[in-house]
Amino acid sequence: MDFLLQFRLVGQFKPYKHVKSPGSDEGLHHKVTNYFVLLSRKASWNFLQYCAILIRFLITTYISAFEPGINFSNPSLVNYLCDLFYLVDLLSAILLWIHWHRNQGDLTERSNALSRLLWRSREYKPRHLIFLVVDGLSLAPLEFITFFLPMPIMVSQSLHLFPIMRIYRIVFIFAETGLEFSLFTNVVKILWKFFALAIVISHSMSCLLYMMQDGKSTSISLATENIKYDEDSAWECYLVCLYYVLTTFTNVGFGDILPRTDYERIFSLILAMMGFALINGYLIGALSSVLLEQARRLTNLRLRLKLIEAELEERKVPTNINRKIMRFYYALWVTRKGAGSTNPMLEELPSAMSSEVYYDIFLTALSTTLLFRSCDEYSQRAICRVMEIKLYMAGDVILKRSEMNSKMFFIRKGTIQIMSYQDDETEIMTFGAGTVFGQCALLLSLPAKSEVHAATFCEIHTLGRRDLFYTLIDYPDAKEIVINVHKNLILNMLADKFRENKEKEAGNILTSSSFYKPPSEASKIARDDVCLVTTFPYIFMPDTLFMRAWNILQVIIISMVTFYYPYCAAYERRYPFEIESLIVMVDIIYVLDIYLTFFTAVNKENILLSTGRQIARERLRHPNIYLDTVSTLPLHYLLPHDSRHKPVILCLRIIKMYKIPLLFGQAEYNLYWTVISLLRIVKYVIYFLVGCYAVGVLYYMQACYSETCNPSSWYAKRILARMHGPVFMSLYFAVMVISGTGLGDFTVGNTKDIVWVLNFYFPAVLLLCYIISEYSAHLSLAREQRFNFTELSERVNSFLTSNKMLPSERMRVRQYLNLQWEKNMGYEFTYGHELFYDTPAHLYSEINLQSRCKGIQDMVLFKGLGENIISTILKSSFRRTLPPHEVVIYAGEMCSTLLIVEEGYCEVTYGRDVSIKRIIGPGANISTVELFLGLTAMCHVRTLTHCVIVKVKKSDIRRALILNPVAARELELAIHEFKEFPIAHVFRKARPIRLHLSVRSSVQHSLFRFRYYQKQSGNKELREPYLKLGICQCIRFVLRSTTVLPYGKLLKKWEVSRCIFAFFSAVLFPPLPYLQLEHTFLYWIGWFLDVTA
Structure with missing residues (x-):
C-alpha cells in the first residue's frame, strides 16, 4: 500500500x-x-x-x-x-x-x-x-x-x-536561502537564519581562539589590560574571546583588545575577511534583492501616479477629476494591493487553469441569479470566462437613467444606492454585497428607470448580452434554459405587479412585497459621523476626524513617555512628586485608548465590523492589544513613592512605542507621499536616535543602578575622556556601540559590560544592514525606470546600427525616444501599454471629454452629436507626441485614421514645390476627405514644433455613430453623394504630389456639411511675436525664414553662446575687481560679458 x-x-x-x-x-x-x-x-x-x-x-x-x-x-x-x-x-x-x-x-x-x-x-x-x-x-x-x-x-x-x-543541517538551511529569494520570501526568516549562522561562526572562532593559547595557563594572550576579568573563570574567558571575535567579525574593532602574536594577527585577518564577505557582501545583497521585489509594485504604482498627475496637468483636466483619479488608485491599493479589474497573466496560464480561476471568481454571481442556476457546470465555466470586474468609487454613476443597458450587475463588495427618477439625487433604496440587478437587460432592450450610484468603493461583476449569447452558441441547451427561465421570471413579475396594484391602498407608494431585501451593510455607508452606534456602549467610526486627532494625541503622549520616563528611572533614580498628576493623566489616556480599540468599528476587506463581539474577536487576533494591555498595567501604584523600582516599572509605558513604526509604515504605503525618500531618511534617523537613547539608558543603569557606580565599568572612564553629564555620556557610548564606530575612548570595563554590549551590538549590526538594504533597494527602484528605458533604447539603437540604417533615420528615432522620456519617462514605450490602461471606463471618459473633446466638437462632422457618441469615439482614440520636423503623414499614404492636432503646429505641403504650404495649429484635422472616400493622402504633413496628434480609426467612428442612427445615415448619404461629383473623380485620378491648393479650395459641397474647411494665412501664428513689436516688426524681413521657428538654428546657436558667456562671467567676476587694479583694460571685458550674458 x-x-x-x-x-x-x-x-x-x-x-x-x-x-x-x-x-x-x-x-x-x-x-x-x-x-x-x-x-x-x-x-x-x-x-x-x-x-x-x-x-x-x-x-x-x-x-x-x-x-x-x-x-x-x-x-x-x-x-x-x-x-x-x-x-x-x-x-x-x-x-x-x-x-x-x-x-x-x-x-x-x-x-x-x-x-x-x-x-x-x-x-x-x-x-x-x-x-x-x-x-x-x-x-x-x-x-x-x-x-x-x-x-x-x-x-x-x-x-x-x-x-x-x-x-x-543549519549550514544547509543557510545554503538553501539563496533558492528562496522570491516575492514571497520572509525577510525576518532570512535574518534569523543569518543570525544562527553568525552564532555558529563566532562561537566556533571563540573556541578556536582560546585553544590557540600556549596552554601553560588559562589566561588569554590578547592585550586585555583595559578589561577586568577573572582569568581562572572559563566563562569570563569565553566572554572576552566572544567579544573580540564579534567586534573583529563585524569589522569594527573598538581597540580595547589587541592581538599580540603573529598567529593571532593572522586569525584576526581571516576573521575580518569572513565578516566582510558575509555581512557587507552577502547579507546586504540578499536583503536588498528581497526588499526590492517586495517594494517593486508599490514603487511602480507611485511612479505611475506621478506620471498620471503630470499628464492630467498637461491636459488641463479639472481638479475634481484629478482628485477622483487619485482617490480611485488609493482605494485600489488599500483594497486590492493595486490589482486592477483585469489581470493579463490569467491569459498566459493554461486554459484549464485559467478557466478554474475564472470559475472560482464569478461562480457566486451566477449562483445568485435564477437565470443560470439550472445550467450545467460546463456552460457556467464558459460564461465565467467572459464576465468582467468593474471598480467604482463612492459617488460614481454605475447606471444612468434612460440609458440602454445590456449588462447584468452583481455586487461583490461595497454598497450601491438607487436614486429617485425625479431628481437623480434623492436616495430611495440601498443594496449591499450579494445583490444582482439588470438581469432583464440580458434579453430585453429597455432604458433604465433610475440612476444607480456607488455609495462606497464597489467591486461589481458584470456580464454583457453580446458576450453571453456569443458564448451560448456552443451550448444550445443552456441557451434554451436561460431564455425559458427569463420568460418565467417576467411572467411572475407581471403577475405579482398586477396583484399588488389591486391590493394597493390610496396614498401608499411602496407595495407590500419587494424583490430585493436591503442587506445589513445598508446602514454602514462610509460617512463623517463620529459614532456608528449612538447608544452605550458607543461604537466609533474608523478613519474619522476624531480618530485622527486621537492618534495625534497618542503620538505626542508616547513621545513624551519614551524620553521622560527612562530619564527619571536612570538618571534621577526617581520621578518628582510634582508630576504625579501627569502620570495619572497618561494612565487615563492609555485606558481610554484600550476602550477605543475595543469599541471602534473595523474595516476588514471592505466589510465594516460594527458589533462588540465582532470587533473583540478581530482585535484579539493581533498582538497589539496584548502589548497595550501590558503597557497599561498600574503596577507602580503598589510601590511607595520613594521606591527605587517605581520609576523602573513606569517604563512599561514605553511598550506603546510600537505604534510609531506602524504610523511610518502607513505613511510609506500612502500613495499621496511624493518625497518618499525624505520620509525614509526621517524614519531611519528617529529610529536610530530613539534606539541609542534607550540603549544608553540601559548601559547607564547597568553601571550606576545604585547610588555608587561600579568603578570597573565603562562609566568609570569618564575621567580619562574628560566628559561630564551622564545623559550625554551614555548616549555617546550607545551611539559608538550601535553604529560600530569604535573610536576607543569609551570601551567595556568588565565582563558585565561585555554581556550588555553583546546583547545589543550584533542585533544592531543586523538592523543596520537591513536599513542599508532597504534604502538601497528603494533607490534602485527609483532609478529602475531609467535603467529599463536606457536598455530598450540601446537595443533599438543596436538594431538600427546592425541593419545599417542611415544616420538621419537613427537621429529621428533618437529624437523620438528622447521626447518619450521627457513626456512620461518612457512609460508607454517601456511597458507597452498606456498610463490609463486599468482606469475605469467611466473615469477615462471624463478625462477624454475634458481634454480631447474640444478638438472633435469643433469639427462640423461631429457637431450636434451627444456626449455618449463623442465619449465612445474618444475612448478608442490614442495620442502620439512627435518631435519637431517629424513626418505626420506622407503624401500618397493610405488614410486609415483621422488625425487631429491637439497641441503644436504642423506644416502642410500640397504641391511638388515646397512653396505651396500652410500652417495648421491646435484643433485642425488632417485627411478627413481621404479617410471617408478611401483615398490616399493628398498632402505631406510635417511638425514644426512639438505636437500632440490624436488618432481616431474610421471603424471606431462608424461604430460610435451606431448610437445615433440619424447621424450615421446622413453621413453615409453625404459620402455617397460626394462620390458622384466630378471633383471626386479628380481626387481619384490625380497624383497626390501634383495636387494644387486650388483643387481643395474648390470642394464646397456635401461632405463640408460635416467637415468645415477654414483657410489660414501662412505663418500667421509664428508672426504674432513680431507683430507685437510695433514699428520694429520690419526686423522680420531681414532675418531668414528659419529664424522665426522655435527650434531654428539661429536660436539654438544664440542659446549656446549665452551659456558660454555666462560660464566665463561666473569664472572671471570673483577675481575681476582685484585684477582691474593692475590691468585697467579688464573693465571692458567685464562690461562685454554683462551685455552678452
Whole structure:
C-alpha cells in the first residue's frame, strides 16, 4: 500500500482512499504512521530540531575548548533532551527513506499521475543515505568507551565531539536561502537564519581562539589590560574571546583588545575577511534583492501616479477629476494591493487553469441569479470566462437613467444606492454585497428607470448580452434554459405587479412585497459621523476626524513617555512628586485608548465590523492589544513613592512605542507621499536616535543602578575622556556601540559590560544592514525606470546600427525616444501599454471629454452629436507626441485614421514645390476627405514644433455613430453623394504630389456639411511675436525664414553662446575687481560679458 496515498494533499485534489472495513483501526494506524514518517518534513518540527542542534553544538564545543575533561563525565539533562529530539528525527527520516525506496518500484503506468508528482516533489524527498549515516554517528554513545578502555586525552576528547557533526543541517538551511529569494520570501526568516549562522561562526572562532593559547595557563594572550576579568573563570574567558571575535567579525574593532602574536594577527585577518564577505557582501545583497521585489509594485504604482498627475496637468483636466483619479488608485491599493479589474497573466496560464480561476471568481454571481442556476457546470465555466470586474468609487454613476443597458450587475463588495427618477439625487433604496440587478437587460432592450450610484468603493461583476449569447452558441441547451427561465421570471413579475396594484391602498407608494431585501451593510455607508452606534456602549467610526486627532494625541503622549520616563528611572533614580498628576493623566489616556480599540468599528476587506463581539474577536487576533494591555498595567501604584523600582516599572509605558513604526509604515504605503525618500531618511534617523537613547539608558543603569557606580565599568572612564553629564555620556557610548564606530575612548570595563554590549551590538549590526538594504533597494527602484528605458533604447539603437540604417533615420528615432522620456519617462514605450490602461471606463471618459473633446466638437462632422457618441469615439482614440520636423503623414499614404492636432503646429505641403504650404495649429484635422472616400493622402504633413496628434480609426467612428442612427445615415448619404461629383473623380485620378491648393479650395459641397474647411494665412501664428513689436516688426524681413521657428538654428546657436558667456562671467567676476587694479583694460571685458550674458 502506497503510504503517501493516505496523506491528504493541499487544495481540492485528494488522493485515492483505501477502503477500510467498519470498526477496524486500520485508518487510525495509517494516519499515525504517516504522521510519524513525515515528521522530519514538517516546518514546526524542523524549527525545534534546529534549536536543539544549535544548543547541543554550543554546549559541546564550549566544554571541549574551555573546560576539557571536567563536565564530559557528567552529561547534563539538556544534552540528553537534545539527543532525544534528534533520535526521534533520525527514526522518522529512516522510515521515510525505507518507504520511499520500497515503493519506487510501484510507480508504474497504473499509478496515477498525482502520486508520481507527489513522489518526485522536493517536499517529501527523503534525506540522503550519507547524511543518515552522519546522523547515526553523531548519536552513537562513543564517549562511554572511555569508561571501560583507557585512552589518551586527545582521543577521549575527540570521541565527545561527534555530536557537533549535526551542525551541517543549519549550514544547509543557510545554503538553501539563496533558492528562496522570491516575492514571497520572509525577510525576518532570512535574518534569523543569518543570525544562527553568525552564532555558529563566532562561537566556533571563540573556541578556536582560546585553544590557540600556549596552554601553560588559562589566561588569554590578547592585550586585555583595559578589561577586568577573572582569568581562572572559563566563562569570563569565553566572554572576552566572544567579544573580540564579534567586534573583529563585524569589522569594527573598538581597540580595547589587541592581538599580540603573529598567529593571532593572522586569525584576526581571516576573521575580518569572513565578516566582510558575509555581512557587507552577502547579507546586504540578499536583503536588498528581497526588499526590492517586495517594494517593486508599490514603487511602480507611485511612479505611475506621478506620471498620471503630470499628464492630467498637461491636459488641463479639472481638479475634481484629478482628485477622483487619485482617490480611485488609493482605494485600489488599500483594497486590492493595486490589482486592477483585469489581470493579463490569467491569459498566459493554461486554459484549464485559467478557466478554474475564472470559475472560482464569478461562480457566486451566477449562483445568485435564477437565470443560470439550472445550467450545467460546463456552460457556467464558459460564461465565467467572459464576465468582467468593474471598480467604482463612492459617488460614481454605475447606471444612468434612460440609458440602454445590456449588462447584468452583481455586487461583490461595497454598497450601491438607487436614486429617485425625479431628481437623480434623492436616495430611495440601498443594496449591499450579494445583490444582482439588470438581469432583464440580458434579453430585453429597455432604458433604465433610475440612476444607480456607488455609495462606497464597489467591486461589481458584470456580464454583457453580446458576450453571453456569443458564448451560448456552443451550448444550445443552456441557451434554451436561460431564455425559458427569463420568460418565467417576467411572467411572475407581471403577475405579482398586477396583484399588488389591486391590493394597493390610496396614498401608499411602496407595495407590500419587494424583490430585493436591503442587506445589513445598508446602514454602514462610509460617512463623517463620529459614532456608528449612538447608544452605550458607543461604537466609533474608523478613519474619522476624531480618530485622527486621537492618534495625534497618542503620538505626542508616547513621545513624551519614551524620553521622560527612562530619564527619571536612570538618571534621577526617581520621578518628582510634582508630576504625579501627569502620570495619572497618561494612565487615563492609555485606558481610554484600550476602550477605543475595543469599541471602534473595523474595516476588514471592505466589510465594516460594527458589533462588540465582532470587533473583540478581530482585535484579539493581533498582538497589539496584548502589548497595550501590558503597557497599561498600574503596577507602580503598589510601590511607595520613594521606591527605587517605581520609576523602573513606569517604563512599561514605553511598550506603546510600537505604534510609531506602524504610523511610518502607513505613511510609506500612502500613495499621496511624493518625497518618499525624505520620509525614509526621517524614519531611519528617529529610529536610530530613539534606539541609542534607550540603549544608553540601559548601559547607564547597568553601571550606576545604585547610588555608587561600579568603578570597573565603562562609566568609570569618564575621567580619562574628560566628559561630564551622564545623559550625554551614555548616549555617546550607545551611539559608538550601535553604529560600530569604535573610536576607543569609551570601551567595556568588565565582563558585565561585555554581556550588555553583546546583547545589543550584533542585533544592531543586523538592523543596520537591513536599513542599508532597504534604502538601497528603494533607490534602485527609483532609478529602475531609467535603467529599463536606457536598455530598450540601446537595443533599438543596436538594431538600427546592425541593419545599417542611415544616420538621419537613427537621429529621428533618437529624437523620438528622447521626447518619450521627457513626456512620461518612457512609460508607454517601456511597458507597452498606456498610463490609463486599468482606469475605469467611466473615469477615462471624463478625462477624454475634458481634454480631447474640444478638438472633435469643433469639427462640423461631429457637431450636434451627444456626449455618449463623442465619449465612445474618444475612448478608442490614442495620442502620439512627435518631435519637431517629424513626418505626420506622407503624401500618397493610405488614410486609415483621422488625425487631429491637439497641441503644436504642423506644416502642410500640397504641391511638388515646397512653396505651396500652410500652417495648421491646435484643433485642425488632417485627411478627413481621404479617410471617408478611401483615398490616399493628398498632402505631406510635417511638425514644426512639438505636437500632440490624436488618432481616431474610421471603424471606431462608424461604430460610435451606431448610437445615433440619424447621424450615421446622413453621413453615409453625404459620402455617397460626394462620390458622384466630378471633383471626386479628380481626387481619384490625380497624383497626390501634383495636387494644387486650388483643387481643395474648390470642394464646397456635401461632405463640408460635416467637415468645415477654414483657410489660414501662412505663418500667421509664428508672426504674432513680431507683430507685437510695433514699428520694429520690419526686423522680420531681414532675418531668414528659419529664424522665426522655435527650434531654428539661429536660436539654438544664440542659446549656446549665452551659456558660454555666462560660464566665463561666473569664472572671471570673483577675481575681476582685484585684477582691474593692475590691468585697467579688464573693465571692458567685464562690461562685454554683462551685455552678452
